[in-house]
Each structure stands twice: as structure tokens, then as C-alpha cells.
Amino acid sequence: YTYTYNLNILIIYLLIVLVQMFCKSWLLVGLFILLNILVLYFTAITLETRKWQKMARKTGNPYVAYPQNYRFILDQPKKCEQQKPFVVIIVPVAPQNVKARNAIRITWGSEELVRDKLVLVLFLLGSQSGNETLQEQLQNESEEYQDLLQSNFLDSYRNLTIKTLVMMEWLNRNCPQASYGAKVDADVLLNMKNLLHMLVSLKSLQHNYITGLVLSGNNVLRDPSSKFYIPHDVYPKSRYPPYPLGMCYIFSMDLPEKILHISRHIRPIFIEDAYLGMCLKRLGIAPKKPPNIGQFVVKPPQRFNRCYYSRRIAILTDSQTQLISYWMDIHSTKRPC
Structure with a gap:
């Protein structure tokens, strides 16, 4: 009876050790997987940051120095x-x-x-x-x-x-x-x-x-x-x-x-x-x-309308030729709007 009891205790002890080893192995595996995920994540972030910085250099510096000592x-x-x-x-x-x-x-x-x-x-x-x-x-x-x-x-x-x-x-x-x-x-x-x-x-x-x-x-x-x-x-x-x-x-x-x-x-x-x-x-x-606010216009109508233009304050034009032509028309002696 004592022998059987001791054997059972030994078997239980071995099972506990095996379970612990198994858990530790999975823990190590889990840690290894997590470490790899973190490495991949930070690698991706670094590569993305470098790509953005490279693109930013192409588009130019996003900030400027304060204008001091200009003459x-x-x-x-x-x-x-x-x-x-x-x-x-x-x-x-x-x-x-x-x-x-x-x-x-x-x-x-x-x-x-x-x-x-x-x-x-x-x-x-x-x-x-x-x-x-x-x-x-x-x-x-x-x-x-x-x-x-x-x-x-x-x-x-x-x-x-x-x-x-x-x-x-x-x-x-x-x-x-x-x-x-x-x-x-x-x-x-x-x-x-x-x-x-x-x-x-x-x-x-x-x-x-x-x-x-x-x-x-x-x-x-x-x-x-x-x-x-x-x-x-x-x-x-x-x-x-x-x-x-x-x-x-x-x-x-x-x-x-x-x-x-x-x-x-x-x-x-x-x-x-x-x-x-x-x-x-x-x-x-x-x-x-x-x-x-309608007197300030970024996108005017495609077709010129002198009455429309004559009521604005500031309106974008496509060229110097257009600016001159429209201004002369607005200020001509034609029938006023």
C-alpha cells in the first residue's frame, strides 16, 4: 500500500512537472511570436517613416525660418x-x-x-x-x-x-x-x-x-x-x-x-x-x-458675364490676357448692369 501510494505521488509529481514544462514551452513560444510581431511592427513603422520623410524632402520643407534681417x-x-x-x-x-x-x-x-x-x-x-x-x-x-x-x-x-x-x-x-x-x-x-x-x-x-x-x-x-x-x-x-x-x-x-x-x-x-x-x-x-462673401470668387463661371463680374470684389483669372479683357469690358461704355 505504501509503495502504491508513493508511486502515485511520483506519477502526480511527474505530471505536474510535465505540465509546467509544457506551459513554459508554450510561454516561450508565445513570447517568441510576440517578439517577432513587435520587430515586424517597428520595422514597418521605420520604413513608412523613411518613405514619408523621403516624399516630404521632394515636396520641400514644411516650415520656414522667421524673416529677420532682410533688407x-x-x-x-x-x-x-x-x-x-x-x-x-x-x-x-x-x-x-x-x-x-x-x-x-x-x-x-x-x-x-x-x-x-x-x-x-x-x-x-x-x-x-x-x-x-x-x-x-x-x-x-x-x-x-x-x-x-x-x-x-x-x-x-x-x-x-x-x-x-x-x-x-x-x-x-x-x-x-x-x-x-x-x-x-x-x-x-x-x-x-x-x-x-x-x-x-x-x-x-x-x-x-x-x-x-x-x-x-x-x-x-x-x-x-x-x-x-x-x-x-x-x-x-x-x-x-x-x-x-x-x-x-x-x-x-x-x-x-x-x-x-x-x-x-x-x-x-x-x-x-x-x-x-x-x-x-x-x-x-x-x-x-x-x-x-459671394464677392470673393475662386471658381468663376466658365462663360464671361459682365454683370456678374461687375458685382464682385476679387475674382481669380486664368491669364493676364483674360484679366485685361474682362477689366476692359467691365469698364467699357456699354449698358451698365
Whole structure:
């Protein structure tokens, strides 16, 4: 009996040992499988990150350096003091795009007195390094028209935020007496009369005021293949704060100084109008929708309608030829709308 009892105890003990060994083996197998899964996961993440970084390098740097210590090569520092304009319109344009500048000069840029208010139109350029012939042409153009502002930052799409802040610097330094400033893209057909009507209709002079085609809740694009890609580490939020679309926005002249000051504390991104919205958000200033937001048009009807165009403020065009043609038609002596 004692022998049988001891044998049973031994068998039970062996079974327990075998079960433990079995469990440990499966535990080891499980740990090994888990380790392999983790290795595969982190390998995939690393490869994906490298792919995104490579694509991001192709599309360019998603952020820009704050524009400090730039200087003006061509300048009109006394223009505002001499002319005392009601509104100063700055047109950012590439240095080599003289056709765009001439198209504006012979159309809406030629309207200096509108509704008894003086309007000043100036073109803002960056530089093209190593192109001495172009720089000589710009010097001659500046002497002829006296409407060029050229700073020594590299003029490129990725530097549009720099261009915008340089614009704010120039306005803050040279045009504090003006009531309003405006930024208008070179491919925009601007209706000066309607713009001035909107501003005069505000009755009193505005402060902390900026308006245009205001966009709200725009998603931040995370796809590196996108032209507007912004990574999380540059801007972590999923949506941009409200901002006026860069094609045309109008602002009170107290804003340039405030935007410049707050921009020193906000990491710039190359999407200039979204960055402007980031600065406004930090300032606690909300862009105001214009009385008639339909007067700012990105996608106009395919067929030209002079009555439709004559009621807008800012409308995108496809070419300088189209801009000139439409402006001349709107301002012709044909039957008014």
C-alpha cells in the first residue's frame, strides 16, 4: 500500500512537472511570436517613416525660418507719406513676372482715386540669386514706375510666408497713416469701386479687422505627397483656425505690428494664409466675413458675364490676357448692369 501510494505521488509529481514544462514551452513560444510581431511592427513603422520623410524632402520643407534681417533692394519708403492713401494694396509677384505687373498697371492698378479715396498699389518681390540681367531689368522697371518693393529673401513658393511677413514689416514701418492694407494675388481681377464701397460702408474706421474669403475648419493635410503637407511635429492640431484665403484679404492698419510681434512666438509654416490664421488665433482676433462673401470668387463661371463680374470684389483669372479683357469690358461704355 505504501509503495502504491508513493508511486502515485511520483506519477502526480511527474505530471505536474510535465505540465509546467509544457506551459513554459508554450510561454516561450508565445513570447517568441510576440517578439517577432513587435520587430515586424517597428520595422514597418521605420520604413513608412523613411518613405514619408523621403516624399516630404521632394515636396520641400514644411516650415520656414522667421524673416529677420532682410533688407530691401528696391524700395519706396516715402510713398505713403507723400500720397497719404486710404488703402495700400500689395501684390506679391515673382521677379520675372513683368507681364503680370503690366497687366495690373493698365487695369485695376491704374485706378488711383476711387470714391474720393486715394489708393496705392505696389508690387512685392523677392530676389533671384545670380541673375544680374533680371536685376538690372527690375532696376529699370522700378525707376520707370516707382512701384516695386524688392527684398533680398529668395523668391519661391515655399517662401510665401516670408513674403507676407516682409509685407507686414514694410506696411508697419512706412504706412501707419493709411486706414487699410490689402494683399492681392497677381492673378486676381480686383474691382476697386466695390472694394472701396465695402470699406466706406463700414462707417467707422475698423481695428483688429481682417476680411476676405474666410475659411473655417480646414483640415491639416498629413499626406507627404500633398502640395500642402504639414507633419504633426510642425503643427499638431488636425484643423487650422479660421483664415482669409490668400488670393485677397483686407485688414486694418493696426494689424501688421500685432501680427509681426506674435509671429515671433509661432513656428512659421509655408502655407501663408493658414499661418496668418494661426497668428490671428493667438491674438484672439477672428477674421470677419465680408458683408457679401459671394464677392470673393475662386471658381468663376466658365462663360464671361459682365454683370456678374461687375458685382464682385476679387475674382481669380486664368491669364493676364483674360484679366485685361474682362477689366476692359467691365469698364467699357456699354449698358451698365
